[in-house]
């Protein structure tokens with residue numbers, strides 16, 4: 247669950263007084279999410295999400311995240327809009343934490359997406375990339391290739407507890423990724439964590455994107471690689487080529503993929519697998535079992551990494567050459 251900080255009714259009432267949204271009617275902790283404390287807040291003026299930023303989010307990054315959501319919403323992307331208080335500020339303080347109020351997004355996330363939903367995710371991701379083009383602030387990706395080795399070293403000898411031989415496998419893959427990571431592909435603002443729990447659907451139609459707290463500037467198709475990993479594998483670990491094709495087509499329908507971007511997809515997918523395997527491995531080792539945070543399985547991304555390592559071309563992701571002629 248993700249309510250790390252308890253807040254009292256008095257504290258929330260005092261915070262809300264600055265917003266001109268009338269009286270507080272109710273507030274309730276939201277169990278989902280892992281990074282921050284989130285509350286569903288009802289006031290006379292409407293229903294909102296109250297977020298308290300916890301220690302894993304760097305305060306210096308908050309203007310980027312909040313500014314990005316304001317920018318994307320103004321460009322027409324369906325995402326939470328930060329609400330400004332009577333001083334014109336979206337960021338305040340509550341219970342000693344930076345805190346902000348966001349518009350409530352209708353919809354639900356799906357555990358078992360269809361190919362049609364994978365298409366919509368590709369389409370929405372490309373839309374976000376185009377809408378992010380004019381965003382003025384910059385935030386380098388703190389979890390890109392240069393960060394992986396230190397993260398791995400921080401896991402230490404307990405890595406072997408996850409699987410025998412895992413350290414050698416990671417070291418060999420890291421060496422490959424560090425030596426071959428592309429440096430000439432188009433960059434821009436990426437979401438960097440567009441997993442199933444961060445995309446809402448209403449009656450099968452994508453209704454919005456949430457959780458921009460890993461957003462940063464990086465290779466645009468790296469974001470697509472993250473989504474192929476998060477959306478196109480089945481529960482048994484098999485890659486679903488129909489969903490892969492749908493996602494690539496959905497993306498390409500909004501932002502045309504170049505030959506260079508398509509050719510780079512296999513290594514970008516390997517990199518995305520390494521990134522999520524390592525952050526999960528780090529948490530697996532460092533977060534105590536007694537903690538109420540649900541730890542995610544690093545092995546899921548080890549299996550995905552192994553799949554991507556035997557991919558020979560983008561055809562294995564469902565790519566067809568017609569994509570280039572659209």
Ligand SMILES: Nc1ncnc2c1ncn2[C@@H]1O[C@H](COP(=O)(O)OP(=O)(O)O)[C@@H](O)[C@H]1O
Nearest residue numbers: 276278279280281282284295326349350351457
């Ligand atoms: N604007 C929003 N509208 C509706 N629900 C939201 C909104 N923002 C967050 N939530 C709910 O809160 C949960 C956790 O939010 P998320 O941003 O993913 O947290 P974290 O950053 O801690 O992972 C989401 O799964 C969703 O249920």
Ligand SMILES: N[C@@H](CCOP(=O)(O)O)C(=O)O
Nearest residue numbers: 279280281439441522526542
């Ligand atoms: N998507 C990451 C973990 C981050 O979780 P979120 O709740 O902030 O989306 C993973 O699956 O490892």
